[in-house]
Amino acid sequence: MIDKPDLITIALTRYNEPDELFAQCLKSIAAQEKVRARVLVLDQKKSLSIKSMCGSLSSDNLVFEYLAVPESGCAVARNMAINFCKTDIMLWTDPDVVLQPDWADVLGNALLNPERAVAGGKIIPDWQRVPRWYMKANIMKDHYSLIDLGDEEKETDRIIGGSMGIHIRRLGANAHFDERLGRQKGTLLGGVDAEFCQRVIRAGWKVFYTGQTTALHQIPQSRTNISWIVKKFYYGGISRGLRGGMPSPMNKKRELEDYAVLLFFSPLYLAGLLIGRVSKNKYG
Numbered sequence: 108m109i110d111k112p113d114l115i116t117i118a119l120t121r122y123n124e125p126d127e128l129f130a131q132c133l134k135s136i137a138a139q140e141k142v143r144a145r146v147l148v149l150d151q152k153k154s155l156s157i158k159s160m161c162g163s164l165s166s167d168n169l170v171f172e173y174l175a176v177p178e179s180g181c182a183v184a185r186n187m188a189i190n191f192c193k194t195d196i197m198l199w200t201d202p203d204v205v206l207q208p209d210w211a212d213v214l215g216n217a218l219l220n221p222e223r224a225v226a227g228g229k230i231i232p233d234w235q236r237v238p239r240w241y242m243k244a245n246i247m248k249d250h251y252s253l254i255d256l257g258d259e260e261k262e263t264d265r266i267i268g269g270s271m272g273i274h275i276r277r278l279g280a281n282a283h284f285d286e287r288l289g290r291q292k293g294t295l296l297g298g299v300d301a302e303f304c305q306r307v308i309r310a311g312w313k314v315f316y317t318g319q320t321t322a323l324h325q326i327p328q329s330r331t332n333i334s335w336i337v338k339k340f341y342y343g344g345i346s347r348g349l350r351g352g353m354p355s356p357m358n359k360k361r362e363l364e365d366y367a368v369l370l371f372f373s374p375l376y377l378a379g380l381l382i383g384r385v386s387k388n389k390y391g
């Protein structure tokens with residue numbers, strides 16, 4: 108183990124989530140305990156009220172910096188944050204997530220182990236409407252950016268960006284996200300976290316999960332509509348095709364509702380997979 112750093116960075120980027128949702132996330136960051144952090148808020152949906160709120164939330168231990176950035180998508184905005192970062196450790200969350208007060212402390216401590224370059228925590232759903240039966244299928248957890256590997260600590264092959272920490276100095280040239288992936292220009296492309304973690308592991312570092320802190324992912328009614336789920340499966344296939352390799356869901360447990368979901372939605376995923384692979388071969 109190494110000594111805990113005096114200062115870390117917490118970063119989040121907003122694409123087009125509403126101010127009300129974003130504000131809940133920012134308040135949960137302001138409530139973090141036992142850490143000193145520079146909070147980088149990169150907003151692709153410029154908002155004077157959110158900028159003002161960031162100023163009011165700043166304290167001696169948590170200094171918020173609001174930056175309006177061009178609409179550029181998830182991966183590009185994250186890479187901007189890495190370029191702005193002045194600390195070894197950077198933690199990520201998403202604008203639709205509410206964090207426990209110990210979140211930054213737990214993830215920051217997880218990265219003190221010198222073998223680890225990425226750490227992530229448990230993300231559970233906060234449904235904004237009563238979910239239909241198929242939304243609770245295990246196979247849907249990946250599509251709703253949820254992860255629950257238990258309450259223990261363990262090595263894993265990926266984590267999810269709503270609760271994620273990276274050690275920039277250890278990662279070196281790998282401290283960047285693939286800008287072909289991640290939500291952008293109205294699409295629901297994914298895979299940005301999975302590709303990042305796989306590249307980190309290939310470089311010889313460990314990816315670590317801890318169930319000792321929990322983040323709540325707020326899932327609005329708009330993401331429970333069939334049209335959104337159809338689009339998500341389709342773009343999930345494209346994302347996998349662009350990354351290469353075979354589909355490998357994080358949540359592999361299968362129950363009756365999982366097979367029903369696969370029956371109805373896997374053709375959309377496979378269509379997207381084919382398109383993604385053709386694009387990968389065409390553009391490299």
